[in-house]
Amino acid sequence: MMKIGQIAQALGVKTDTLRFYEKNGLLRAAARSESGYRYYTEEDLKVAKFILRCKNVGFTLADIKELLSIRVDKSGFYCEDVKLRTTAKRIEVEQRIAELEKFRSSLLSLEQICCGGQESAQSCSILDALEAQ
Amino acid sequence: MMKIGQIAQALGVKTDTLRFYEKNGLLRAAARSESGYRYYTEEDLKVAKFILRCKNVGFTLADIKELLSIRVDKSGFYCEDVKLRTTAKRIEVEQRIAELEKFRSSLLSLEQICCGGQESAQSCSILDALEAQ
């Protein structure tokens, strides 16, 4: 049984983060001491690692909450349920990338039309371009 | 002189948005009627369009506030000031894209190891992969 500080250190997160996950229904300590201290088991640690790995591949905490509910009741779900969520998330990520690529190319165009020197910004092509109808 | 609703319609935004910009120091109506109605000039409309174009290339409202202060005092700045901000933003965007690309490839890998069928999630390779140390 580990206290919150030990778990936090093992995971490289703050104790606040762990309490935040608890408040949001992602991770509950298996037990509490009489004085109210949280005590975590090895299984709790596994759940915490699962959460962090999900975050690392781009799932939000809301997504992770769903994945956790599948995780604890695997026999109640199909592979399909998991894969569909994975695919949906990938598509979401791809859409966001496309949006950012647009930003990137617009910004690059702006950079290319500007001298970037110590000339007065009075005739700055970037400002002109942002102004243009 | 146009009222807030006309400006909002011309721009395709809500009146709330315009008031929000005012509250945050981005866009102030040139005048107010006796009863307090905002009245906008053509120049105000130009500023508003400038703001929206900046947003379209990826600048945040905080960035735009800076760009606006350059715009109103062009002789006090160099092209360099504008281009540096543009480049910084592009780099920021590229970093975010890189992060999302990592998500994308992780998610793709997960998708590829899962059958995605009506098999029980008890042996789902995606869940296993997220579990694995």
Place this chain on the structure above:
DNA sequence: GTTGACCTTGGAGTAACCTCTAAGGTTTAT
């Protein structure tokens, strides 16, 4: 028995960008 490290809670604050509501005043058209 007291110091220091650790734990508890509730609640506020952050960034980014609006969006909505309530309660009320103004303008325009008929």
Place this chain on the structure above:
DNA sequence: ATAAACCTTAGAGGTTACTCCAAGGTCAAC
């Protein structure tokens, strides 16, 4: 004259994922 459309303000709410704080209780060591 009255209804519809428009305007005002302050302030709350919503998303995401924490992070910090204050005020206080607990535990282990010396």
